[in-house]
Amino acid sequence: MIKLVAIFCLLTLFGLSNADIQANKLFELLKSKRSRNTPVLNTLTLLNEATDEYTPVYIAPQDGLAQLDKILALPGQPEGVNLNQYSGYVTVNPNAGRALFYYFVESPTDSSTKPLVLWLNGGPGCSSMMGAMTELGPFRINSDGKTLFMNDYAWSNVANMLFLESPAGVGFSYSNTTSDYDRSGDKNTADDAYVFLVNWLERFPQYKTRDFYITGESYAGHYVPQLAYAILLNNKKTNQTIINIKGIAIGNAWIDDETSLKGMFDYWWTHALNSDATHDAILKYCDFASDSSSAMCDNITDKAFIEKGNIDIYNIYAPICLTPNQRNTSTVPGSIDNFDPCWQSILEFYLNDSMVQKALHAKPTSWELCSEVITSWNDSAVTIIPIIKYLIENGQRLWVYSGDVDARVPVTASRYSINILNLPIETAWRPWYLNKEVGGYLEAYKGLLLITVRGAGHAVPSYQPQRALALFSSFLGGILPPSS
């Protein structure tokens, strides 16, 4: 197995403070999956749409609740901003007392003609408020952790953006039946997110027939396709378009255990983070196709972790987050082009503020980026390639994008995973441009687009907000970004 305990100790030793962000949660999960002692169910059964019955989901009246969810203003937001923002809870199971928290931002212009887009962060067990406040939402938090500045490249410029904290136990989302947290897993996450959406659309009925897309990153490479699949299946079984889903876009997405692990270590070697000898030994001793690991493989992957040193693995060329003493604390205001490496503590400081929680209609919570109450993950498919196939066959738009300086779920992982599908190429590998610069590269397959973002880390919009917005706009328009 991959020894994550050891990895975490090393991170602490080197003073990395981002030790529990979403992709590290992923490695905890992989550790438990590949360990012989604590098996995680690798369940992936595509349901038979012809024979499996539709099970009606819980739907409650939502009249008048949208107005109550309206945010007057977020503490520290710039003066004169006129945005329709909403947040609050949607009950997904009244018996258990389980409710999911959302934050919704309407596009400031022509919102009624723009699509509805759901954003999900990964983990498993990390909050989508990360996406909202540090990646693609209308505001970013200044380094003081108290004031906000506008993000000129917010995805809400081109879509109505819905952020969901999922599953219960993440962020402000909760269950009054705390044993629910121990039942967290891929399947329950998708089921609850589906119930959330159906009820949310009752609360905001003007969006019921709107074109709908799902986007997300990292472990949301599971969440997003699984939710899209649940939606399509229920649309079929009920013979009606309950949710008008048109496509998905997933960034630096974990979609296949074997190819993603191989892709990660290959990236480390080709980006000069590991020696030839270490990489050769990984190829020799590690069998990533196997559900379990070996002592030799553990030993050499540990060495690979040590060899790469104290870098930000989510953006190998970015500065790391230093302690306040080491840090240059000159209070320059936040800037969209200069992403603060200490974003995690800044985000936690802001969202843990009682005035912020009140403004968000959240119940008082010790808010953390990744859930502390979800300590195990019941089921995690080893691959979601069969679901990707299903989505393609059912006419969904499918974009797999990748920040090319992420070493956690790097572009090599995405490429190896997509190669499994063996899809015909429709547009051969080429650069795409923004403002005369190469924004990244793309290859269009029949039914799926692979597209990279040059100079972006794991959280693509954090590091390359302008390129990320160009990519997202192209995705919504269903067109390839320009070739010159």
Ligand SMILES: *[C@@H]1O[C@H](CO)[C@@H](O)[C@H](O)[C@H]1NC(C)=O
């Ligand atoms: C959870 O319990 C609290 C306190 O009894 C109650 O106010 C709240 O409505 C419950 N949540 C749900 C989703 O039922």
Ligand SMILES: *[C@@H]1O[C@H](CO)[C@@H](O)[C@H](O)[C@H]1NC(C)=O
């Ligand atoms: C774990 O997942 C499996 C497969 O989806 C399911 O049968 C089982 O009931 C789940 N266990 C819990 C505790 O939720």
Ligand SMILES: *[C@@H]1O[C@H](CO)[C@@H](O)[C@H](O)[C@H]1NC(C)=O
């Ligand atoms: C959907 O249509 C099929 C075929 O017409 C029918 O057998 C089925 O009962 C319908 N399902 C529902 C939920 O109406």
Ligand SMILES: *[C@@H]1O[C@H](CO)[C@@H](O)[C@H](O)[C@H]1NC(C)=O
């Ligand atoms: C790997 O095994 C060698 C030989 O047993 C040992 O010296 C070394 O410390 C181990 N490396 C790690 C990272 O565990």
Ligand SMILES: *[C@@H]1O[C@H](CO)[C@@H](O)[C@H](O)[C@H]1NC(C)=O
């Ligand atoms: C801190 O940053 C400011 C502004 O960039 C710079 O002028 C100053 O020299 C830096 N101080 C240290 C100790 O690095």
Ligand SMILES: *[C@@H]1O[C@H](CO)[C@@H](O)[C@H](O)[C@H]1NC(C)=O
């Ligand atoms: C959040 O604030 C409360 C007090 O308001 C504090 O007890 C708790 O430790 C804080 N949580 C985090 C994660 O900082």
